[in-house]
Amino acid sequence: MNAPMVEMRGVTASYGASQALFGVDLTLPEGGALALMGRNGMGKSTTLKTLCGLLRPSDGRIRFAGSEITGLPAHRIARRGLGLVPEGRRCFTPLTVAENLTATARPGPWDLDRVASLFPRLAERWDQRAASLSGGEQQMLAIGRALMTNPRLLVLDEATEGLAPVVRREIWAAVAQLRxxxxxxxxxxxxxxxxxxxxxxxxxxxxxxxxxxxxxxGDLTSEGAARWLGV
Incomplete structure (x- = not known):
C-alpha cells in the first residue's frame, strides 16, 4: 500500500503568543482529493500555511509523500512537489501571463500548452500583463502557475472566492478535469x-x-454540515 500523500498528526501552531491550531489531524491518500472545511477563522488557512512551511508548527508531525517535513522551510517543501494556489491569487502583476507561468516552470508534463488546454482564456492573453487581467483570469493564472511546478499535490485556498458565477463554474470544471x-x-x-x-x-x-x-x-450528513459549517 502506498504511503499517504499528506499526514498531519496533532499539529499545533501559533502566531507569536496567540495559538491558532490546537490539534489538527489530517490524512490525504495519494491521488485523492480532500475538502478542508470549517467556518471562518477556524484554522483552515493556518493549517495550509503549516503544511506548506510558511508557519512552523509548535508541536505535532507532518509527513508529505512518505517523508517527514515537520519544520522544513517552504522552498524545500515546494521542491518535493507541493504546489500552492494561495488565497488572494498573488500573481506577479508586472509580468505577462506567459512570464508568470514560465517563472515557476519545472520539468514535467505540465507546460504552456497543457495550461492553455485547461484554461483557454489564458492562451488568448499570453502577452498581457497580469495586472490587466480580471480577477477570474488572475485566479486561472495562479492555478496554472502552480501546475507549472509539476506538483504531486495541488493545494487550492479559496480558489473561487469573490468570483462571478460563470467564472466559478470554469474553475470548478478545471478542478473536475484535474481529478x-x-x-x-x-x-x-x-x-x-x-x-x-x-x-x-x-x-x-x-x-x-x-x-x-x-x-x-459521502458520510457528511446535512446535520453534520449544519452543526459544523452552518449550512
Missing part, C-alpha cells in the same frame, strides 16, 4: 459544499483550530 486526469492529489478549501461534494473524496472539518470531523465526503 479526471488522475495522478495529482488535491486539497481544497472552499465554502461551496455542493461543488466540493462533486470533486472531493474525503473531508476534514476544523473548529477552533482542531479537527472535529473527518471521513468520506
Amino acid at each position: 479526471a486526469q488522475g495522478g495529482l492529489s488535491l486539497i481544497l478549501v472552499d465554502k461551496s459544499l455542493r461543488e466540493l461534494r462533486q470533486v472531493a473524496d474525503g473531508a476534514v472539518i476544523l473548529a477552533r483550530g482542531k479537527t472535529v470531523w473527518a471521513g468520506d465526503m
